[in-house]
Amino acid sequence: MNLVEVEGLDVSFGGARVVKDVSLHVAAGECLALVGESGSGKSVTARALLGLNRSASVTARALRVGGRDARAYGEKQWRDVRGAEVGLVSQDALVALDPLRRVGDEVVEALRLHRPGEREAWPARVVEALAEAGVGEPARRARQYPHQLSGGLRQRALIAAALAARPALLIADEPTTALDVVVQRQILRLLAELTAGGRGLLLISHDLAVVASLAHRVAVMRDGEVVETGPTSRVLTRPSHPYTRMLVDAARGAHPAREPVVDPVPLVRVDAVGKSFGPHRVVDGVSLTIGAGETVGLVGESGSGKTTVARVVMGLTEPDQGAVTLRGEPWSGLPERARRARRRDVQLISQNPLAAFDPRYTVARIVGEALPRAGRAERVRELLASVGLAPDLAARRPHQLSGGQRQRVAIARALAPDPAVLVCDEPVSALDVSVQAQVLDLLADLQRRTGVALLFITHDLRVVEGISDRLLIMKDGVVVEQGATADVFREPRHPYTRELLAAVPRLDEVAAPV
Amino acid sequence: MTTLLVHRRPARGAASRLPAVVGGLAVALIAAVLLFPSWFATHSPETNDVLNAFAPPSADHLLGTDQLGRDVFSRLVHGARLSVTIGLVATVVGVVLGSALGLAAAAGGKWADVAVMRLTDVWLAFPEVLLALLVIALIGPGAANVAVAIGVAATPYYGRLVRGQALAVARSEYVEAARVLGIGPVRTALRHVLPNVGGPVVVLASLGTGSAVVAAAGLSLLGLGPLPPTPEWGAMLAEGQSYLSTAWWIAVFPGAAIVAVVLAVTALGRAVQSRSLR
Numbered sequence: 001m002n003l004v005e006v007e008g009l010d011v012s013f014g015g016a017r018v019v020k021d022v023s024l025h026v027a028a029g030e031c032l033a034l035v036g037e038s039g040s041g042k043s044v045t046a047r048a049l050l051g052l053n054r055s056a057s058v059t060a061r062a063l064r065v066g067g068r069d070a071r072a073y074g075e076k077q078w079r080d081v082r083g084a085e086v087g088l089v090s091q092d093a094l095v096a097l098d099p100l101r102r103v104g105d106e107v108v109e110a111l112r113l114h115r116p117g118e119r120e121a122w123p124a125r126v127v128e129a130l131a132e133a134g135v136g137e138p139a140r141r142a143r144q145y146p147h148q149l150s151g152g153l154r155q156r157a158l159i160a161a162a163l164a165a166r167p168a169l170l171i172a173d174e175p176t177t178a179l180d181v182v183v184q185r186q187i188l189r190l191l192a193e194l195t196a197g198g199r200g201l202l203l204i205s206h207d208l209a210v211v212a213s214l215a216h217r218v219a220v221m222r223d224g225e226v227v228e229t230g231p232t233s234r235v236l237t238r239p240s241h242p243y244t245r246m247l248v249d250a251a252r253g254a255h256p257a258r259e260p261v262v263d264p265v266p267l268v269r270v271d272a273v274g275k276s277f278g279p280h281r282v283v284d285g286v287s288l289t290i291g292a293g294e295t296v297g298l299v300g301e302s303g304s305g306k307t308t309v310a311r312v313v314m315g316l317t318e319p320d321q322g323a324v325t326l327r328g329e330p331w332s333g334l335p336e337r338a339r340r341a342r343r344r345d346v347q348l349i350s351q352n353p354l355a356a357f358d359p360r361y362t363v364a365r366i367v368g369e370a371l372p373r374a375g376r377a378e379r380v381r382e383l384l385a386s387v388g389l390a391p392d393l394a395a396r397r398p399h400q401l402s403g404g405q406r407q408r409v410a411i412a413r414a415l416a417p418d419p420a421v422l423v424c425d426e427p428v429s430a431l432d433v434s435v436q437a438q439v440l441d442l443l444a445d446l447q448r449r450t451g452v453a454l455l456f457i458t459h460d461l462r463v464v465e466g467i468s469d470r471l472l473i474m475k476d477g478v479v480v481e482q483g484a485t486a487d488v489f490r491e492p493r494h495p496y497t498r499e500l501l502a503a504v505p506r507l508d509e510v511a512a513p514v
Numbered sequence: 515m516t517t518l519l520v521h522r523r524p525a526r527g528a529a530s531r532l533p534a535v536v537g538g539l540a541v542a543l544i545a546a547v548l549l550f551p552s553w554f555a556t557h558s559p560e561t562n563d564v565l566n567a568f569a570p571p572s573a574d575h576l577l578g579t580d581q582l583g584r585d586v587f588s589r590l591v592h593g594a595r596l597s598v599t600i601g602l603v604a605t606v607v608g609v610v611l612g613s614a615l616g617l618a619a620a621a622g623g624k625w626a627d628v629a630v631m632r633l634t635d636v637w638l639a640f641p642e643v644l645l646a647l648l649v650i651a652l653i654g655p656g657a658a659n660v661a662v663a664i665g666v667a668a669t670p671y672y673g674r675l676v677r678g679q680a681l682a683v684a685r686s687e688y689v690e691a692a693r694v695l696g697i698g699p700v701r702t703a704l705r706h707v708l709p710n711v712g713g714p715v716v717v718l719a720s721l722g723t724g725s726a727v728v729a730a731a732g733l734s735l736l737g738l739g740p741l742p743p744t745p746e747w748g749a750m751l752a753e754g755q756s757y758l759s760t761a762w763w764i765a766v767f768p769g770a771a772i773v774a775v776v777l778a779v780t781a782l783g784r785a786v787q788s789r790s791l792r
Contacts, residue, residue: 314694336693343696355687358706369705370695417695 001067002027003169003200004049004086008061011044011053018056019045020224026169031191031201033215033232035208035247037432038403041224042204046171049202050086051078066168083110087162089155091174096158097146103130103157104142110165125164133160134190151302152183159190169200176210180301180459181503188214188505206432209251209462209505212236220244236507250437251507261469264291267327267420267453268313268346274321275308283308283319284477290421295447295454297468297485299461299500305477306457310425313455314348315339327420344370344417351426353410357398364394367412383412386449387442404435411442415450423455428463440467461504465489473497537781544598544775551592557585559592559745568761578763580753586763590771593745598775600661600739601727605719607665608726612672613715619673620680630677634670642667642725643732655738657746664729668722675718679711686710720783724776731772747772 002025011019019041026032034042047053049065051073063070066085073081082088087110090096097106107126115121130138133156146154155175162170172191176184192214195201205211211218212232219229220243228241239245268290275283283305290296290313300306311317312324315331324332326345350356357366368380381391387408398406407427414422424443428436444467447454456468464471464485471488473481473496481494492498547554556576563583571578577586619630637645642664649663683689684707692702733739734748742749747768754765 316690316694340696340698343694346694348691348694350687352687356691358688358710360709369692370697413691413695 002064003066004202005062005064006049006060007063008059009045009048009063010057010059011041011048012057013055018224019048022221022224022226024219024226024229026200026202028168028200029195029198030217031195031203031215033203033205033211033218034221035205035211035218036221037206037434040221042221043173045221046088046173046202046204049171050082050088051075079113083162083167084114084165085167086169086171087165087167089159089162089170089172089175091177097154099146101145102142103144103146103149106146106157107142107161107164110161114165126160129160129164130157132163132194133157134186135160150183151179152186155179155183155187156190159187159194163194167199169202170194171202171204173204174206175203177205177207181461181505182301182499184210184505185503206434207251207505208236208247208433209507212251212507213505220247247434248507250433261291261294264294264453266291268331268455269325270309270313270322271324272322273309273312273319273324273332275305275312275317275319282477283312285322286474286477286479287322288472288479288482290453290455292420292453293447293451294470295456295468297464297471298455298457298474299459299464299471300474301459304474306474307425309474310348310423310455310457313421313423314346315343345419346421346423347414347417347419349407349410349414349422349424349427351430353406354398356410357406359398361397362394363389363396363398363401363409366398366409367394367416369413370417379416383416386415386446387412402435403431404439407431407439408442411439411446415446415452418450419452421453421455423457425457426459427456429458429460436463443467461489461500473500533781534785537778537785540774540778541782544594544778547591547594548598551595555585555588555591557588559584559589560743568757570761571763577767578761580750580761580764581757586750586767589745589750590747590767593747593750593768594771594775596657596740596744597731597747597772598727600657600664600730601723603658603661604664604668604726604730605723607662608668608672608722609715609719611665611669612674613676615669615673616676616678617680619677620684627677630673634673637670640667643729646729646733647736647738650733650738657740657744660730660733660739663733664726667729668726671722672715672718675714676711679714680707683707683710717783717787720786721780722783724779724783727775727779728772 005025007023009019009022010017022041022045024032024034034045036042044053044056048058051070060071065081070081097103104126107129108122111118111122111125126142127138130141135141135153135156141149141153141157146157149157159175175191176187179187188210191201191203195214203211203215208218215232217230218232218235219226220235220241221227222243228235228239228244235244236248239248266289270286270288272285272287273283274281274285286305286309288296298306298309308317312319312332315324319332323330326342331339363384364377364380367383368376371379380394384391384394389405389408389412393401393405398409401409427443428439431439440463443454446452454467456464458464468485471482471485472479473488473494475496481488481492481497488497489501492501561584563579565583566579567581567583569575569579569583575585575587577590580586580589615630615634619627645667646660646663649666650659653659653662689702689706692706730739731748731751734746735752737752739748740746742753750768751765754761754768757764
């Protein structure tokens, strides 16, 4: 039986039609993945199945939830559906959980609404739901607050809250996007177990590789329309729509082979650098060199100290041990005045460019800020063209741009002073996979043209595979493994590297259709 | 057609923009009255006509006459200049003093910060009018002194806002980005910090102008403002209150004018605020 079934769904906000004629259905024990980039309408579609688009006009030829026609449902009836028949797991567990409420109180919420008569049974059900979501020591965790849990545990607590009233269908909206790869793998395994146990799952993601191992069927959305749908194995091996083909390529991470730079001239040398914040040793004895024209990948999970290394290389954080040299001259331990003129040599691209732009500035002012007045407009046009941005974007402000466009502006600004080294701190982690591939290609292309060296920092091994010559793997402030990229991928020596590699989502693990 | 409606977006009218439009028009009218009172006034504001005292509102005297036979409407029009200007000057005084204090706290290191913040704590513990009275006791009454007194009383609000905003902007990633580009501290302060601190201050000032106008009227009601026979709304209110039972128009219209100005300025301030939050 289909747990949810929708035909010809249309959603518009004001005059804008954001979901066009979408039809889909999810059966018990089945996982349907809804894949598409941000703005493709996938979340709006999912919210329509919960009656959550109150500010939109929603029409459908058929909308059946739990076998009943839901088109005429009012707010009261939708409340009976939410949590009881359809559970929603949202993306960001840190935002979705109330920081002032214990985890158990969050989970009990659905029971309060849907099982008001069984008050005595609530505590046992809360512990049971947490256990179903794979939370160890569920009775103790139920008494803790969200800030006492790790990111993975918080996501599990959200899943437990969605499971509490035993809904037959779960909707998970990008449930692993905010998590490290290792944790992501664990959550995906949990969702697979829940599906095997007979629940229906509607999984929403921008990343085909993430859903490949889990979904029985895939629906690919673009611009509000489902452009392709079918069994996962068929869609991955024989995609028929060009957009699906592009997504599959992006997920496979097909890269041209890199020609390694032979004996590069060392530009930045980091020598046994250590840094503590309070009693916490964040970076301990890290050494690395960055040579002209090469790309060094620095990989580690959040909290491994990789961003602190980046800030030390940038000269923004003073190490309390060791030293950094730039072009053979001291770079760390200098007064700001002595560093200022040489700062042009080392530029930064950060994860969140929106925060790194003055909100009042236009694109042209952002890119041109460090350029000499003479010939500035001309140079800004060149820089924008070199990162693939149309000249008419120059008059826009950062908040009027898409995520990919913003990162291109950040790259153009970083290139403006003609730097020798570009430090990229998670430059693509906030972007959809399809956009990720474009930005990575751009960086590789700019490197070929300008010979700029890259220090590429990421938590995602997939991302560095095609772009870096050498790799350093960091854990708990220490470099645990380093070597040529191909060697590390072929023969990882450290157990942590092996764990990271095993957790990378791959397209070859495809779930069998039910 | 098989398509059935699930639900439709609730209609949203132009109602949300109405206060901004009305407030803007009203402020424009006030500005015109302020700059060109003689275009609006029907009589001279200071000409006594004792034979015609306590005349109720009529075609000749739109809002009636007061105890000396002066035209209330014309006195209101000419009084706008003093009453509103005192409010504006007071706000400027508050913004300037507050910004200086806030920037000193933000830029001056830990001790300067602690000192300034504790000072404003004490400052804020006193009601604004009481503090303004204290300042007047020190520097004496008069229109200019009333403006200074109200400005001083409002200073800690602006000081706290500027300090918090300056600290947030100084630690922002875009200020760090300027540092990475090799841009010096003075240029960074002028190009990035000051303009981004200024926005919220303008919002608070546009809201604060209304309460400054009220405070100014309050002080001259107590007889601490401009001396008679100068037309001023607070003073007119004070003179009119003894005749409230026999000639209500002498006190009620100045009061209504104060309310109208405050509403208009505050509506405009709210509009500026919601725009800047967008």
